[in-house]
Amino acid sequence: MDKIIRIESHEQARTLCGMHDSNIRLIEKEFKVKITLRGEHLKLSGTATNIKKAEPVIYSFLNNSPPVSARQIGPKTLGQRDYVNAIKEFDIVFGVGPAGTGKTYLAMACAVDALKKQEVRRIILTRPAIEAGESLGFLPGDMHDKISPYLRPLYDALYDMMDAERIEKYLENGIIEVAPLAYMRGRTLNDAFIILDEAQNCTAEQMKMFLTRLGFDSKAVITGDITQSDLPQGKPIGLLQAQGILSGIKEIKFIYFTGKDVVRHALVQRIIEAYDKTAKTS
Numbered sequence: 408m409d410k411i412i413r414i415e416s417h418e419q420a421r422t423l424c425g426m427h428d429s430n431i432r433l434i435e436k437e438f439k440v441k442i443t444l445r446g447e448h449l450k451l452s453g454t455a456t457n458i459k460k461a462e463p464v465i466y467s468f469l470n471n472s473p474p475v476s477a478r479q480i481g482p483k484t485l486g487q488r489d490y491v492n493a494i495k496e497f498d499i500v501f502g503v504g505p506a507g508t509g510k511t512y513l514a515m516a517c518a519v520d521a522l523k524k525q526e527v528r529r530i531i532l533t534r535p536a537i538e539a540g541e542s543l544g545f546l547p548g549d550m551h552d553k554i555s556p557y558l559r560p561l562y563d564a565l566y567d568m569m570d571a572e573r574i575e576k577y578l579e580n581g582i583i584e585v586a587p588l589a590y591m592r593g594r595t596l597n598d599a600f601i602i603l604d605e606a607q608n609c610t611a612e613q614m615k616m617f618l619t620r621l622g623f624d625s626k627a628v629i630t631g632d633i634t635q636s637d638l639p640q641g642k643p644i645g646l647l648q649a650q651g652i653l654s655g656i657k658e659i660k661f662i663y664f665t666g667k668d669v670v671r672h673a674l675v676q677r678i679i680e681a682y683d684k685t686a687k688t689s
Contacts, residue, residue, distance in 0.1 A: 408452070408453065408454060408455050408458060409450055409451065409452050410450070410451040410452075410458050410462070411448055411449070411450055411451075412448070412449040412450075412451060412462075412465060412466075412469075413447060413448060413449075414444070414446075414447045414448065414449055414469070415447075415469070419468075419469050420444060422468050422469070423449075423465065423468040423469060424444070426566045426571055429566075429567075430468060434461055434464055434465065437461075437464075438453070438457050438458075438460050438461035438464070439453060439454075439457050440452060440453035440457050440458060440461045441453060442465075449465070451465070481516070482509075482513065483509070483670050484508075484667060484668045484670065485668075486504075486508065486662065486663075486664050486665065486667065486668035487508070487509050487513060487664075487668055487670075489662055490502055490509075490510070490513060490662045490664075491513055491517060493660040493662055494513075494514065494517045494626070494628055495517070496660070497626075497658065497659065497660040498621070498625070498626050498627065498658065499618070499621065499626075499627045499628075499629070499658070499659045499660070500626075500627075500628050500629070500659075500660045500661075500662065501606075501628075501629045501630075501631075501646075501649070501650070501659070501660070501661045501662065502514065502628060502629070502630040502631075502662050502664065503630075503631060503632070503633065503646070503650070503661065503662070503663050503664065504632060504662075504663055504664025504665060504668065505632055505634070505664065505665075505666060505669065505679045506632060506635070506669075506679075507669040507670060507679075508664035508665075508668040508669055508670070509668070509670055510630035510631075510664065511560070511561070511564060511602065511604050511630050512564050512567075514602045514628040514630060515532075515561075515564045515565060515568060515602065516568060517600070517628070518530045518532075518600040518602060518628075519565075519568045519569060521600050521626070522582070522600065526600075527598055527599055527600045527624070527625070527626070528582070528598040528599065529581065529582050529583065529584065529598070529599045529600075530577075530582070530583045530584070530599065530600050530601075530602075531583075531584045531586070531591075531596060531599050531600070531601040531602070532558075532561040532565070532583070532584070532585045532586075532601075532602050532604070533585070533586055533587065533588050533590070533591055533601070533602070533603055533604070533617075534558065534561065534587065534588060534603065534604040534605045534606075534608075535587065535588045535589075535605060535606075535608040535609050535613060536587040536588070536589070558585050558586075558587070560604070561585050561602075561604060562585060565583070565585075588603065588609065588613055588617060591616065591617055591620050592616055594620055595620060595622045596620045596621060596622045596625055597622030597623045597624060597625060598622070598623065598624045598625060599622070599625045599626075600625070600626050600628075601620075601621070601625060601626065601627045601628070602627075602628050602629075602630070603617055603627065603628070603629045603630070604630050604631075605630070605631060606629045606630060606631035606645065606646045607631035607632055607633050607634075607635055607636040607637075607638075607644060607646050607647075608631075608636060608637050608638055609631075609644075609645035609646060610638065610642060610643065610644075610645050611643045611644075611645045611648045612645070613645055614629075614645030614646065614648065614649050615645070617629075618649070629646070629649075631646045633646055633647050634682075634686075666679040666680045666683065
């Protein structure tokens with residue numbers, strides 16, 4: 408079955424599609440339909456039941472309602488709820504656990520909310536530029552080309568929560584900054600919401616450097632999965648070391664996620680549980 412919906416303007420089409428057609432892909436996956444744009448017409452293909460479910464979501468985009476992802480951001484598990492509450496209460500929060508538990512995504516949502524409420528003046532997103540033992544010096548391109556792949560996940564989460572035009576403006580005037588961890592050295596970060604992602608790839612020295620950048624009226628959220636470190640063998644993991652050194656400071660909160668907090672495909676949770684079981688028996 409096909410359903411034709413008229414698109415009134417280019418702006419409507421752009422809002423519906425989202426960054427890199429992300430909204431369309433989300434709707435297609437969620438409702439098991441096919442969306443085709445041809446000029447001023449949208450063709451919605453699928454079963455009658457699925458089309459009926461998808462139509463209100465499509466019209467919400469065309470009426471310039473907030474994107475579906477923006478409306479659905481929020482804790483979905485007990486662990487995520489504790490995490491969000493901790494971010495509101497504490498100035499430094501560590502979110503430690505497996506992939507798919509929303510550590511970075513929820514921290515980003517809290518940062519955007521704090522900026523909108525004028526609780527902070529800027530958002531700083533950072534992560535160490537290291538992966539699978541690769542050295543930046545051997546990667547092609549200039550420095551921007553070298554570091555962009557490492558920062559891409561932070562941009563992706565950001566574009567889920569704010570419109571592209573506003574993000575570009577904020578990036579241009581420094582209200583939002585996305586940079587590799589090395590760029591934080593020697594700075595004092597005041598009145599900012601700072602997120603350090605992939606902290607399992609921080610050395611002990613880098614972790615200390617980052618934590619001592621915190622300035623007045625600022626919050627820092629550090630996320631990572633200790634089991635996924637790409638640091639060279641034998642190199643101390645800064646995130647692991649921080650747990651032992653800082654656990655006695657009551658003003659710093661550690662939140663530990665488990666497979667029960669995974670909100671991706673159900674198989675991801677089962678994979679994590681299988682690996683955890685193997686680790687315990689080895």
